[in-house]
Each structure stands twice: as structure tokens, then as C-alpha cells.
Amino acid sequence: MCLGVPGKVVKKISEMQVLVDFGGITRAVDALLVPDIKEGDLVIVHAGAIIGKIDEETFNEIISTYRELAEAMREDRA
Template sequence: MCLGIPAKVVEVTERDALVDYGGVKKKVDAILMQDLDVGDYVIVHAGAIISRISEERYKELVDTLNELAKYSQVARGT
């Protein structure tokens, strides 16, 4: 299973964007997104931005991923 990960755009160039994954910043391909702006919330899959999402949806997804991470740690006993 592959997941698209929510991120916030912190820098935009002609082809790429720097996104923030909750403190971890990474350069990703932004060629598929038109009119991308700093502050936009996006979904990144396989190193490329594939869609724009609302801030509300971003927060929901981050909360869900954080909950999944907690359950994963419990299942591993850490």
C-alpha cells in the first residue's frame, strides 16, 4: 500500500517545491501543480505533489497519521 503524505509548502521554484512534513523539510517535484504558493497544503506521493488540500483536511490527516504511529509503536512494544 502506498500513502500520499500531507505537507505544507514553504518554498516554490519553477519546477520544485520545498515542503514541510511536521518539521522535516524535503524538496519535491511540483510540476503537476499550477499556481502553487507558499503556505499551500498538499499531498505528496512518490516525491511529487499530486493535489492541494485545505488546512482543515491537512490537520485531520496529520492527526490520523499521528494516531497510526502511536498504535504502530504499541504493536511493536516500543
């Protein structure tokens, strides 16, 4: 299973690389696989590369699902 992480593009470094904010943690990622990436785009990142653009609704759904999963894991440990 592959895990894609949602983030927001905050700065274009070059045609090949952008900075993406992952909820307060910013990382440089590869932007070669998806054309026309720009500041403000919501994206899915896997293994250090953007693998797709997503809309705000999808972004929020993914974040909500990750939060639910984290909560379930905390409860499972208790």
C-alpha cells in the same frame, strides 16, 4: 496502497520545484503535476511529487490519523 504525505510549501524554487516542510523536515519536491503552487499551500506529496492541494481541515485530519496509527503500532509492539 500508495501513501501520500501532507506538508506545507515553504519556498518556491522554480516553476517545477518547491520546498515542502513535513513537520520539521524540509525537502525539495516536484510541483509540475499541480498548477499554481505557492508558499503557504498545504499539499499531499507522493514519490517526491505534489499530487494535490488540501485545505487545513483535511491536513489536520491526516496528521491526526497518522498519529493514531503510530500509537496503535507502538501499542501492538508492547
